[in-house]
Amino acid sequence: MQTTTPSGQNCCYARCNQQWKAGVSIGAGWYEEEYRAYGYEYPSDSIRIEQLDEALHIIKAMWTNVKATFSGKHYRILDAICNPKPLQKPHPPIMVGGIGEKLLLKVAAKHAERYNHPFGTPDEVKRKIEVLKEHCKTVGRDHKEIEKSVLIRVIVANSENKVNQIIRKVKNKDEIVEQPLDRTNGKIAVGTPEQVVAGLNKYVEHEVTHFILHFMGLGYGEML
Structure with a gap:
């Protein structure tokens, strides 16, 4: 179960060993129309990231302290x-x-306890993880404390013929799907189960341990 706010924050819940456990996924916000729809101003990227940093200070303080006080550029409690x-x-x-x-x-x-890269190629993800490691050195943190994950779209079927049929249908509605069986553009993993796994393993080589999969073409009756 997941809830979302215009700030780019998601609260995700999973049931493990008969207990509900929560985690928060959060970003700096990117969808301007959503901001406007709820009456929020849409500031620059740098300001939204400053707000994200302050929000995380506040969230952690309120989770761990009896009473929390914080005074920042954007938020105060x-x-x-x-x-x-x-x-x-x-x-x-x-x-x-x-x-x-x-x-x-x-x-x-x-x-973060986990860093998530949205829709990147293995080489792009490798680059971001290397930059993350450098930031960890700067802030005095072991990068191994942070899990790495990737959000990626997937089209999978039990034959390439069925995969191509799904692609032809999806291409009419989603410009992300450009080339049949293109497993290198980083925006989508396409193919048979074996081909998709081979593509995902390229990320594993760069320390990715988790995947958030967005399955496309589910409404066409050919997906596994």
Whole structure:
């Protein structure tokens, strides 16, 4: 189950060993129309990332302190209370997503238990992870404390003929799908199960341990 806010924050819940456990995935926001729809201003990338950094300071403080106080450029709280506290200690895991090298990845280095790269090629993801490692050195953190994941679209079927049939149907509605069986553009993993796994393994070679898969073509009756 997942809920989303215009700030780019998701609360994801999974049931493990008969207990509900929560984690937060959060980014700097990117969809201007959503901001406008809810009456928010849409500031520059750098300001939104500053807001993300401050928001994470506040979230963690309210999860871990009896009363939380924070004074930043964008947000301020004074003796704020958050009860009940999370069961997970010191707090639920935080996943930060995005691709900005100078600012966003530094926020991930400071706050994240997982960094998520959206829709990148293996080489692009490798580059971002190397930058993340450098930011971790700067903030005095071991990069191995941060899991790495990738969000990627998937079209999979039990034969290339069926895959191509799905692609022809999906291409009419989604410009992301450009070339049949193109497993290198990083925006989509396409093919038979064996081909898709081979493509995903290229990310594993660069320390990716988790995948968030967006399955396309589910409405066409040919997907596995």
